[in-house]
Amino acid sequence: MNKTILKNIKNIHFIGIGGIGIGGIAEILYKEGYNISGSDISNNYITDKLIKLGININYHNKNNISNTIDIVVPSNSIKQDNIEILESKRLNIPIINRGEILKEIMRYRHGISISGSHGKTTTTSILIDIFIKNKIDVTFLNGGYLKNNENINLGKSNYFILESDESDLSFLYLNPISLIVTNIDNDHIRNYENNFNNILKSFLRFINNIPFYGKSILCIDDINIKNILNKVKSNFITYGFDKKSDIQIEKINKLDLNYSSFILKNNLCNYSIEVILNNISGKFNILNSVAAISLSLIENIDIDIILKSLREFKGINRRFEIIKDKKIIEKINNKNLNNIDIISDYGHHPNEILSIINNIRNIFLNRRLIMIFQPHRYTRTYDLFSDFINVLLKVDILILVDIFSAEESNTFNISSYDLYINIKKKNSNIVYYINNNEILYILNKILLKNDVFLIQGAGSINNIINSI
Structure with a gap:
């Protein structure tokens, strides 16, 4: 297992540690041996869990910040006038964007990033489940909770599956080997100077940032992704209902409340298979599942294990x-x-x-x-x-x-x-x-x-x- 190496860093304080993403980062680093502290405005399931692990968490207070802290990592919801931010600046403690920390967690691992305006959590959850069913002890950080698992794990394999956040452009810090983009939509536009073209440019930069031996999985059904394909310089494969997709949803056999059945055609290898997806519903979730299937295939996971995972999928909290x-x-x-x-x-x-x-x-x-x-x-x-x-x-x-x-x-x-x-x-x-x-x-x-x-x-x- 490769570890996160933050040279000369030992003591890390997280502001807004009760958030699902920032709390997950704190948990991974704590389990890797870093001294972690944190603060938030109230307690929740995440803070309770971290306290049980042994992490010291308090309400926001400038006394939480001292010269013993090496770096401070705030949640993206924390304002610049937060009392702990101000105290960190006064003491000249470096304040680090969570994207930079995620970059370091991913640096020595085989990073897989799942991004997009919608469907990230579901796609990430399905992909994690496939890896687990393939007996890969994967490190992961997800924005939601699988029915049969947590949203975070520090695994022994070299894989790191991450739901990546485009809302504050923090996904641009990342260095994945492979990635998924589910779609691109008009959301969080104020973080992009109220210009949708800036959103498109950021996703394009994210896609083109993968190494020459990596691969992007892109939904060709999304008009905004389709419109930037001619500018993609990295390796990619497409998926969707579109007949031009590399991995094509050829036909939906059944779409029910807790059950979907569809025919998936691999136009790269010229074969078709029936896919049964349990405990999740909707055409949009068929697309999400095919994104996960496509990435699993390029990671050489056996198709029978992929299909078994989808049949046995338990669902995700608060996603239909x-x-x-x-x-x-x-x-x-x-x-x-x-x-x-x-x-x-x-x-x-x-x-x-x-x-x-x-x-x-x-x-x-x-x-x-x-x-x-x-x-x-x-x-x-x-x-x-x-x-x-x-x-x-x-x-x-x-x-x-x-x-x-x-x-x-x-x-x-x-x-x-x-x-x-x-x-x-x-x-x-x-x-x-x-x-x-x-x-x-x-x-x-x-x-x-x-x-x-x-x-x-x-x-x-x-x-x-x-x-x-």
Whole structure:
């Protein structure tokens, strides 16, 4: 097993250590022998887990910073006026971007980066599962939780599978040998000087940064990826429904709630196989699975092991997750209505939400769709306001709760109430704007038998539902 070598660095402090990505980095380095400390504004599952490992974690306080710390690594949500950032600067302690740390974790390993505006976590999860089924003890860091595993592991093999973040351009620090780009969309555009061309240029730079012996796996169905293919200088193969794909989804046999079956044609090797994918649903997730299959094939994983992994896949928390927890079901469906299906999904961009809505409409024919939605970030809500309205109008009944800030300042003076007012103008019968303590009352009032209830959003909405 190759280790992370940070020369002359021993003591590392993480600000915002409760984030899923930054907490995972801290855990890997701690297990490699570095002295780790951290801070956050509150405790959560991640901080509790790290404390149990032996990591010292406190609330934000300038006293957490001392001259014994070699470097400070903040989460991308931490502002420059954070008290610990200011104290680090006063003491001349280097403040290091998490992307730089990930680069060093990847440096002496066989790095595999999964990137894209949507579908990263699902693709990463499927790929990790395939490697595990192939008995490869892989180091990985994922943005979500597999049903049968954690989101982080320090493995003994030389492989490092990483869900890469384009939101703050930190993926440009990385040095993977192979990578996946699922799609490119208009998100986090303020970090790209409000210019979509800058997003395209950044992804192109990321793709062209792999070594001459590496390979990129690119979704040719995505129009934005297709438009930059002629500028890709590194080795790549394509996948998708498009007949020009190297790895082509030739035909969907069945698309159900927990089950997908499709024919996959390898146009590079001229063979076709049936793929069965369990505990995950939707055409978009077929694409995600084929991205993972394609990368597994170039890493010479046996096709039978790949197919076995997909058949036995357990699913991912909050990625079109079918809720089976009896306590949650009883809370939501307290009238014991027949045939109520409850789905929880992390999607927070209009295009992600539209894909979820379309998938539900295709599976649950002629059934009402009730969605509770928590917008994520003031900037995204403001920048994509019209898109959100157009998509949210497609459900039968919409329940809106307040925007999850993700520690952003509300410089636009925008709220979920603005969405509510604009949607209500177009269809006054479908929308509610409520406080969290009104959720059960509203659900009790509007839910009918055979309804599909969708919990949608990336912030605290799932915790809100669990705690009501």
